[in-house]
Amino acid sequence: MVARRETSISQLRRGVLEFCVLALLRDGERYGVELVRTLGEADGLVTTEGTLYPLLGRLRREGLVETTWRESPSGPPRRYYRLTSEGDDALRVFSRDWARFRTSVDGLLETGPTP
């Protein structure tokens, strides 16, 4: 039972993570390590940073983000990620749905169902 609950949480996390990536890109482009670090530092969101790279690749293949290589002031060139208009739409829809979802779940968790 405990194992199943852990799986549910990790699925929930996996489901919202891609939108967290999109949200980080809302204000402009960022490079891979920057994204991975920011998400890794958010409490309880990511357990292993390496698993974010497959996610970034998937978002790119789905056309929600696009990438450009830019020279880095130190070290090798960096791949920068930027929202596409599809990504922007997806983020907008998710933000609206998430707000309703969060309100409902919080309501139930805190007070129980209202009669």
Add this chain to the structure above:
Amino acid sequence: MTSPTLHPLAAAYLARLRAAARDLPSTRRDELVTEIEDHLVEVIPPDATDAQVLTELDRLGEPAEIVEAERPEPEWVAPAATPTQPAAIEPAPRRGAQEWVAIVLLLVGGFAWGVGWFLGALMLWTSRAWKLRDKLIGTLIIPGGLALTWLVLFAPWVISTPRKCGSVDGHETCTGGMSINDTLFVVLLVASFIAPFVTATYLAIRAGRAERAGRTAPAMSAAG
């Protein structure tokens, strides 16, 4: 590909990642390994201590975990089944519309001047839900399906040749008891009537089995 400045511990980690990713399609594997390599080059300074490198590798996680995240997502509703699956790149075979139509056409399509049966056979052979043996059985038992039985049953030349028949008032009447040929004919007729149904049932079961076997893989293909 490996950067000359990469710390030996990081290089060993990349080698483990590449080994763990050997089942992935090569473009995805190369891309993944390159991304992780770029990450390591970025976060590990050239003069890093072993402890610093190990800390960064811990943050990245186990290579197997990263490769697992690269695989197609498991179904949201069926969580537990995925961890040890082989890389399922081929779309799952499914018993979809094509399979059902093929089965029906093979059975009764022959009544449409035989064309329906050939169409059914074409769909049988192009479907991925059946193996070669199933396809051979579906085609050979019985070519034409029920239409062939029908044809044999009502073809007067089959019945009249071995028997003594005479014409009375314009109607063809046959007399005499059953010969061995007649008995054989009836047996073959009954068999040829039942066989197409048996084949149809067999094909439906086999396609269903392929569907169940393929269901653990994500059902992304609508092509069937």
